[in-house]
Amino acid sequence: MKSLITLIFLTYLTKFSYCSPGDRSNYFIRCWETCTHLNCSDEYNVEFISSQQQPFYLKLLNWNCGDECKYVCMWKTVEAFHKRNWATPQFFGKWPFIRILGITEPASVLFSLLNFYAHLKLLRHFRKEVRPDSPCYWLWHVFCLVCLNAWVWSTIFHTRDTEFTELMDYSCAFSMVLMSCYLMLYRILRNVVHKFVMVIIATFFVAYFFNHVTYLSLGKFDYRYNMTVNVLVGTVTGSCWFVWCSWVRQRQWYVWKCAIFVALTGLVMLLEIIDSPPFFYLIDYHSIWHLSTSILIGLFYSFAVDDCKYLRKQEMEQFKRP
Incomplete structure (x- = not known):
């Protein structure tokens, strides 16, 4: 990893x-x-x-x-x-794409919309399966809303690439990374630290996010800084999920879904390494990566359903004890 x-x-x-x-x-x-x-x-x-x-x-x-x-x-x-038998060149840091109805990268737009649909459909399934009084119920809703917003801006950015849409796409993508990290921390620490501590952590995350976006919006977009922060937060999040899943796997059998999701998500990131002209000037590896995330996210929501049911059952058993 x-x-x-x-x-x-x-x-x-x-x-x-x-x-x-x-x-x-x-x-x-x-x-x-x-x-x-x-x-x-x-x-x-x-x-x-x-x-x-x-x-x-x-x-x-x-x-x-x-x-x-x-x-x-x-x-x-x-x-x-x-x-002249020369290779296809890049322009302004990007490969040439055939524009369809003014849409700059049609495949990435389509697969971004597919991710939006997947989150929306899976949230509806989550609401049918999980009772509203279950622990972490509303936190998963916040996670879904953050992801939906990010995929909206991904769609807009790949439709029309401008400085503003680029800033919004990268910023909202980082909001997903941060939200995933906070979700991980909340789930692991909910019975270890006081709720007030989690509120302080949430406040810090929100403040850092706005500071991050403000920095990116000033002057020339700092790709290096943005990528460094995303990689560090993503690596910490994935590593902690793995450790936690290994720790609780005996009594919480369903955590294998979370572990496999994290592993496969890291694996499909290999698609981002491949830098070659798009197939038929329509589909590149970045768009295929978007397609893969729309498929894998089902594992994470399935884990969410099982985990909320487990936590609720655990609370009910504690409540029944004299």
Whole structure:
């Protein structure tokens, strides 16, 4: 697990440290300059010379004149590279994707929506199976709401990649990581420390999250810092779940679901290491990773159902004792 996290970390640093050959090529630069000169009406390359040059759905997603020129020139540059038998280049740190109805990464959008649907459906199943007076009942609801919000922003970001949608996607993804960590701490420590201590920890987590987002929103986005924090918190969370599951497995048979979920989640993170052009310029390994998380999350909710039932049964037995 440790070596896996290290590989992912190094991959992200490499991805964000090198300039992309596509947008730096003279062919792309000349194409973009010519396109904006012929089609854009202002010095910021926002407005078109003619309002009829762009379909309404592209206007709806705020594709301006300069963006359109980048998209058109990207594919012309890819074609020029291929004619010279050169590999498909990246542009601005990303592989080229075929845009569908203005959506930048269609597969990632589809699988982000699938994750949203999975959480929503599994929450409904959770509410049918677990009584509202069960321990941790509302905490699992908070976890689900945080995840639903994160997948909404993942959908928006992969639909239209801008500085704001990127910030929201990364920030909300980190909120899932933090919430998972707090959920782990609450479950393990609920009978060990006073509830007031858990409130203090929750307050610290919320404060740290807003500090994290504030830092990322100031100046240039710090990919290295964001990835470092996510990897550290994720590693601690996964490791603690593993230790706890091993400790209680004799009397809580169902914890194998949590352990396997954590193991498989770490395993599918290998998909994030693979950095290659998308299949048919539509599906990349990042989108496949999104698909895998929508499948695996069922294990975690199944663990949640069993755990809440176990905790409620445990409390009822304690209540019956004289």
